[in-house]
Amino acid sequence: MNHSPEAWDHMQFKDVIVKVASVELYYKAVHFYLQEHPDLINDVLNVLALRLDHTRVVDIMRKADHLRLVKPYMVAVQSNNVSAVNEAxxxxxxxxxxxxxxxxxxxxxxxxxxxxxxxxxxxxxxxxMRRVAAYIYKKAGRWKQSIALSKKDNLYKDAMETASQSGDRELAEELLVYFIEKGKKEYVVLELAWMNNLVDFAFPYLLQFIREYTSKVDELIKDKIEAQNEVKAKEKEEKDVMAQQNMYAQLLPLALPAPPMPGMGGPGVGGFVPPPQMGAMGMPPMPPFGMPPMGGY
Known part of the structure; x- marks a missing residue:
């Protein structure tokens, strides 16, 4: 470390430092890497993790204003549950x-x-972040502070869960009264009260809500039935009109005169000329008196 430009090699340094008996050299190494090779400091800290006082390392990095630089190292050693590491x-x-x-x-x-x-x-x-603060208060048993934060941010589920975990009947009743007075949505009181075993506190409100809900449902059903009846009446009217139109279409051809058959028109009609009449012996009839016979006889 004293002659790092000529003598230092990172891989060789790691191999040697773990064999050193002097504990103070570990922390001298931390300062050395912080000043000259900050990009490799987490590597050397991980090698020395079992030999270091993590609180002392955090103090060194905090004084140097480089806590975030050793975040990977602190994450790796946080399982030791050291206060300084946790807080950092x-x-x-x-x-x-x-x-x-x-x-x-x-x-x-x-x-x-x-x-x-x-x-x-x-x-x-x-x-x-404020939600995490309420969560911490809950973990610490400061129920009222936790609920107050949750109510402020409209985190009603969190507030109900905190009231349930507190086991404080008075606190739960105060929270439900707050919901009712503020006119919060019904599911907040009903669903969350059921989820958190607070139905007993919410029962009076439950009865009131069921009564109001039933009235609203009855009105909706009535409106829906009337709307359906109107639709059915309109559909029936359209079907009647369509049936009448179909009937007219079927009867119209019967009311018109039939067209003449092909070849049954008069002379010049359709190009038809009736054949001459034949006599009793199959001969053409004789012409009137004074007229020459046909064929020139």
Missing amino acids: LNEIYVEEEDYDRLRESIDLHDNFDMIGLAQKIEKHELVE
Whole structure:
């Protein structure tokens, strides 16, 4: 490290550093990589992970204002549930607005200042971050604070789940009264009350809702029946008109005179000339007296 331009090689350094007995050289190595080879610092930290005090490493990186630089290392060692690592990663997730990873970190690693984090993000501009704050309050048993945040962001399902987990009857009743007074949608009270075993609290409202709902359904059914009757009447009228038109089409040809048969018209009609009449012996009739016979006799 003292002669790095001539003597340093990363692969050789990793092989040697794990054999060093002096613990202080580990942290000197961390400073060395931070200053000269920051792109490789996570690699060397992972090699030394079993020998390092993770809190001390986080302090070094925090003072240097490079916490995010060693994020991969902290993720790799977070299973140790070290407070400094948990808080550093949670801080990074808040800065990156990565609420999914933040919530996962909270669920899996609880060794950190929960209330401090909740207070930090309860006024965050992202609703999902504020939702995480309400979730933290719930985990910490601060039921009223959690419900208050959920109501503020209209996260009614979260509020109902918190009231259910609290086991506080008074708190559950207050929440349901809030829903009714604010005129929230029926499914919020009915469906979520059922899902969270709070039907007993919602039963008076349930009866009122069923009565109103039944009246509305009756009116809708009546309107639908009337509409269907109108459609059927119109369809019947159209069918009657069509049947009458078909009947006229069938009777019209019968009311007209029949056309003459081919060849049955008078002379000059259709080119037909009747044949001459024959005598009793099959001879042509004699011409009138004084007229010469046909054929020139």
